[in-house]
Amino acid sequence: MESFPLANADAVVARARSGDPEALEQIFRAFQTPVYNLARRICRTVEDAEDVLQETFLEVAKSIRRYRGDGSLWAWVRTIASNKALMRLRRNKYRDTDELHDEVMPTRREDRHLRMDLEAALERLPETSRAVVWLHDVEGYTHSEIGAMMGKSVSFSKSQLARAHVRLRGWLGEEATA
Amino acid sequence: MTHLTMQQLLDVREPASSPGSQSARRHLEACQTCQAELERLHQRTAQLKALPTLRVPRDLWPEIRSEVVVYRRRRIAAWGGVGGLALAASVALFLVLGARTVAAPEEESSRAIGTAMAQSQMLETALGRYRPERRVTDGRTATVVAGLETRIAEVDRQLQVAGMMRQRVRDEALLSLWRQRVGLMDALVNVHLTHATNAGL
Ligand SMILES: [Zn+2]
Numbered sequence: 001m002e003s004f005p006l007a008n009a010d011a012v013v014a015r016a017r018s019g020d021p022e023a024l025e026q027i028f029r030a031f032q033t034p035v036y037n038l039a040r041r042i043c044r045t046v047e048d049a050e051d052v053l054q055e056t057f058l059e060v061a062k063s064i065r066r067y068r069g070d071g072s073l074w075a076w077v078r079t080i081a082s083n084k085a086l087m088r089l090r091r092n093k094y095r096d097t098d099e100l101h102d103e104v105m106p107t108r109r110e111d112r113h114l115r116m117d118l119e120a121a122l123e124r125l126p127e128t129s130r131a132v133v134w135l136h137d138v139e140g141y142t143h144s145e146i147g148a149m150m151g152k153s154v155s156f157s158k159s160q161l162a163r164a165h166v167r168l169r170g171w172l173g174e175e176a177t178a
Numbered sequence: 179m180t181h182l183t184m185q186q187l188l189d190v191r192e193p194a195s196s197p198g199s200q201s202a203r204r205h206l207e208a209c210q211t212c213q214a215e216l217e218r219l220h221q222r223t224a225q226l227k228a229l230p231t232l233r234v235p236r237d238l239w240p241e242i243r244s245e246v247v248v249y250r251r252r253r254i255a256a257w258g259g260v261g262g263l264a265l266a267a268s269v270a271l272f273l274v275l276g277a278r279t280v281a282a283p284e285e286e287s288s289r290a291i292g293t294a295m296a297q298s299q300m301l302e303t304a305l306g307r308y309r310p311e312r313r314v315t316d317g318r319t320a321t322v323v324a325g326l327e328t329r330i331a332e333v334d335r336q337l338q339v340a341g342m343m344r345q346r347v348r349d350e351a352l353l354s355l356w357r358q359r360v361g362l363m364d365a366l367v368n369v370h371l372t373h374a375t376n377a378g379l
Contacts, residue, residue, distance in 0.1 A: 019250075021243060028239055036234045046235060053234065054242055061246045118225050137223045143192075162185040168222060169184075 006030040016064045035081045042085040042131045056081040121171040129164035182212045287349040294356035301363035319373045326366045333359045
């Protein structure tokens with residue numbers, strides 16, 4: 001999911017800059033799947049992911065003239081998408097504290113013997129932890145980049161990642177040997 | 179023996195390791211349990227990256243496109259100057275086309291000159307209000323604008339010359355020149371208008 005091929009990216013961007021809707025559509029077609037996946041993994045519902053996809057490409061249309069072409073087009077689109085997804089998490093005021101989460105989904109004893117599917121485990125993580133895991137481990141953002149996007153510190157991002165992995169390890173049936 | 183925490187294992191994986199990760203690395207070299215834990219971490223990350231790609235459930239482009247169009251219209255409407263410019267351009271073009279279909283009779287020539295002068299003036303006023311010198315423009319637009327402005331200056335020079343001619347020749351020349359000037363001003367306004375419309379996206 002690193003990048004999707006867009007033939008003649010420079011020419012397409014130049015046309016999109018001058019307001020050509022077909023060029024914008026080409027950019028949308030090239031990147032809709034990775035943007036949707038990022039959004040869907042960070043947000044909990046299909047509807048939220050669709051909204052993020054829509055908001056991302058409206059933003060791309062609005063600010064394509066400011067895209068300097070110094071990084072890859074996908075890196076630029078991905079950062080817009082990440083910010084929109086995180087904004088949606090904040091806007092929805094998802095339950096985000098571990099305490100609340102544990103209250104809703106108590107970790108029962110037998111859970112440790114059930115090998116949970118990784119996808120289900122990811123879904124079960126608190127919002128912020130899930131976003132950090134996805135942005136760091138899959139999308140490859142650094143802790144300082146994630147911290148900046150979330151308006152938090154580097155150590156916040158690091159500790160969210162560690163907590164997420166402790167949980168995932170437990171749910172996936174990998175017993176701690178410590 | 180205290181094993182490494184998840185945070186320490188993650189730090190070991192980071193490209194720029196913190197000072198604390200030196201001792202963590204030493205522990206890791208000696209401890210098979212932590213080596214296994216680190217391997218689990220590697221595998222979990224690899225599995226996350228390998229999760230199946232989810233398909234976009236429906237085509238969202240039509241909705242995005244219409245939102246983009248709405249946004250563009252609002253931006254253009256918000257630029258009051260551009261609205262006036264568009265109106266001036268369409269009115270002037272209509273007048274110029276109308277004037278060309280009817281041959282101006284001799285006695286009407288001074289009135290026709292007056293009309294052309296008024297059209298030219300209207301376009302110039304609209305362009306003045308738009309203040310193109312304060313707008314960002316691209317290289318291609320700037321080249322076209324410069325070309326048109328040069329031609330307008332040339333017409334202005336010829337208008338001065340025509341003003342010194344005898345009455346009958348003068349009116350014909352003036353009418354022709356003023357109409358040229360309206361055509362050029364109209365083209366100039368349209369260049370700015372096209373650029374503004376595109377920039378509005
Ligand atoms: Zn150990």
